[in-house]
Amino acid sequence: MGAILTVQSDAGRRRIEELLQQHEEHVLKRWLEIAATTPGGHTDRGDMTARLTEIYQALRQSFLGSGDTSDLRGLLAELSRSRARQGFAPTETANVVFGLKQAVFELIEGDGDTEGLKGFIWFSRTIDDLGLFTFESYATAREKIILDQAEQLLELSTPVVKLWEGIVAVPLIGTLDSARTQVVMEKLLQTLVETGSEHAVIDITGVPAVDTQVAQHLLKTVVAARLMGAECVISGIRPQIAHTIVTLGIEFGDIVTKASLADALAYTLRQSGVQVTKGRGTRVTVRTEEGD
Amino acid sequence: MTSPGEQLLPINSNGDVVLVRQQVRAVAIQAGLSLVDQTKVVTAASELARNALVYAGGGQVKIEVVRNGVRSGLRLTFSDDGPGIPDIEQALTDGWTTGGGLGLGLSGSRRLVDEFDLQSAPGEGTLVTVTKWSR
Numbered sequence: 001m002g003a004i005l006t007v008q009s010d011a012g013r014r015r016i017e018e019l020l021q022q023h024e025e026h027v028l029k030r031w032l033e034i035a036a037t038t039p040g041g042h043t044d045r046g047d048m049t050a051r052l053t054e055i056y057q058a059l060r061q062s063f064l065g066s067g068d069t070s071d072l073r074g075l076l077a078e079l080s081r082s083r084a085r086q087g088f089a090p091t092e093t094a095n096v097v098f099g100l101k102q103a104v105f106e107l108i109e110g111d112g113d114t115e116g117l118k119g120f121i122w123f124s125r126t127i128d129d130l131g132l133f134t135f136e137s138y139a140t141a142r143e144k145i146i147l148d149q150a151e152q153l154l155e156l157s158t159p160v161v162k163l164w165e166g167i168v169a170v171p172l173i174g175t176l177d178s179a180r181t182q183v184v185m186e187k188l189l190q191t192l193v194e195t196g197s198e199h200a201v202i203d204i205t206g207v208p209a210v211d212t213q214v215a216q217h218l219l220k221t222v223v224a225a226r227l228m229g230a231e232c233v234i235s236g237i238r239p240q241i242a243h244t245i246v247t248l249g250i251e252f253g254d255i256v257t258k259a260s261l262a263d264a265l266a267y268t269l270r271q272s273g274v275q276v277t278k279g280r281g282t283r284v285t286v287r288t289e290e291g292d
Numbered sequence: 293m294t295s296p297g298e299q300l301l302p303i304n305s306n307g308d309v310v311l312v313r314q315q316v317r318a319v320a321i322q323a324g325l326s327l328v329d330q331t332k333v334v335t336a337a338s339e340l341a342r343n344a345l346v347y348a349g350g351g352q353v354k355i356e357v358v359r360n361g362v363r364s365g366l367r368l369t370f371s372d373d374g375p376g377i378p379d380i381e382q383a384l385t386d387g388w389t390t391g392g393g394l395g396l397g398l399s400g401s402r403r404l405v406d407e408f409d410l411q412s413a414p415g416e417g418t419l420v421t422v423t424k425w426s427r
C-alpha cells in the first residue's frame with residue numbers, strides 16, 4: 001500500500017516539476033499577479049518581481065537532485081526580514097508565498113491533468129511548509145527589530161545632563177535591571193571624560209528599589225569616577241530606600257549623599273568654588289568666585 | 293496546584309527578575325504592606341530571584357498572600373534545581389560571596405523580612421521561603 005502511494009506521488013511530483021519548468025514564464029507571471037493582490041504585495045513591484053523570480057528558481061533547484069533547500073530558505077528569510085522592516089503582518093508575507101499554489105492549481109485545473117492533481121497535494125504541502133517558514137523568520141526578524149529598538153530606548157532614556165560647568169548629572173528613573181544600570185554608568189563615566197567634569201550627581205529619586213546589585217554598580221561607578229579625578233554625589237535616596245539599604249547592610253562609606261537633586265547641586269557648586277546665596281524670597285543667586 | 297491567591301513565576305532571565313519584582317510589589321500593595329515594607333520585600337525578592345538565576349541557572353517563585361488572624365502578609369517561595377549550597381551558615385554570613393557580589397543578598401534578605409527559611413544541600417537545589425507581615 002505505502003509503496004504504491006509513494007510511486008503515485010512520485011509520478012505526480014515529477015509532473016509538477018515538469019509543469020514548473022515548461023510553464024515557468026506563465027506561472028511566474030500569475031504568481032506575481034496574485035502576490036500583488038495581497039495587502040502590500042504591490043508596494044515595490046520591481047523588487048517583488050526580482051525576489052519571487054529568485055525564489056521560483058531556488059524552489060525548482062531544490063526539487064532537483066539533493067533536495068537541498070538552504071538557498072531557498074535563505075531567500076525566503078530575506079523576503080520575511082525585508083517585509084518585517086516595512087511593517088507588514090506575517091500573514092501577508094505567508095500569503096505571498098501561498099499565491100504560488102493558486103498559480104500552479106489554475107494550470108492543472110485548466111488541463112484536467114490527473115497526474116498533476118495528484119502531485120499538487122505534495123506540492124501544496126511543500127509550499128505550506130515554506131509559508132510557515134516565512135512566518136517563523138518573520139517572528140525572529142520582528143524580535144530582533146524590537147530588541148534593537150529597546151537598546152536604543154535604553155540609551156535615550158538615560159540622559160546624562162550637564163548641570164553647570166564641570167558638573168554633570170544622571171537622573172535614574174524606573175526599574176534598574178543590571179543591563180540598564182551598566183549602560184547608565186558607562187555613559188556617565190564617558191560624559192565625565194568628554195566634558196572634563198570633576199563632579200557628578202547620580203539622582204535615584206525615580207528608582208523604586210535598590211538591591212545589592214544596583215548598589216554594587218553605583219559603588220563601582222563612584223570608585224571609577226574617583227580614579228578619573230571626579231567626585232560623585234548620590235541624591236534622592238528616599239526614606240524607604242534608605243531603610244532598605246541600611247537593613248541590607250550596604251555601606252556607602254565616605255560617598256556623599258544628599259536628600260534631593262537641588263541639595264546635591266548646591267553642594268557640588270560649593271565644592272567647585274561657586275557661591276550660592278539665598279536672596280530675598282525664593283530667588284537663588286549664583287556667583288562664581290573671582291580669580292578662581 | 294496553585295490556588296486563586298497564588299501565582300507561580302519563572303526566573304530564567306534578567307527580564308524575569310524585573311517581572312518578579314513588579315509582581316511582588318503589586319501583591320505587597322494588595323496585602324496592605326506599608327511603603328517601607330513593600331520596598332523591603334521587593335528588594336529581598338530581587339536578591340533571591342537573582343541568586344536563583346545566577347547560581348542555579350534559573351528557578352521559580354511562588355507568590356501568595358497569607359493570613360494570620362487579622363494580619364495579612366506576603367509569602368514568597370523561591371526554588372531551583374541548581375548545585376545547592378554546601379555551607380548554609382557561611383552563605384548567610386555578611387560579605388560571603390562566590391560570585392563577586394557584595395555577599396549581602398541572603399543575609400540582607402533575612403533581615404528585610406519577618407520569617408526566613410533556607411533549605412539547601414549540594415546537588416539538591418535550593419528552597420528559600422520568606423514572609424513579610426503587614427503591621
Ligand SMILES: Nc1ncnc2c1ncn2[C@@H]1O[C@H](COP(=O)(O)OP(=O)(O)O)[C@@H](O)[C@H]1O
Pocket residue numbers: 212339343344347348372374375376377383388389390391392393394395396397398399418
Ligand atoms: N540559589 C542558590 N544556589 C546556589 N548557591 C547560592 C544560591 N544563592 C546563594 N548562593 C551562594 O551563596 C552566596 C551568597 O549569596 P548572596 O548573599 O546573595 O551574595 P552574592 O550573590 O553577592 O554572592 C553566593 O555567592 C552563592 O555562592
Ligand SMILES: [Mg+2]
Pocket residue numbers: 339342343393396397398
Ligand atoms: Mg546574591
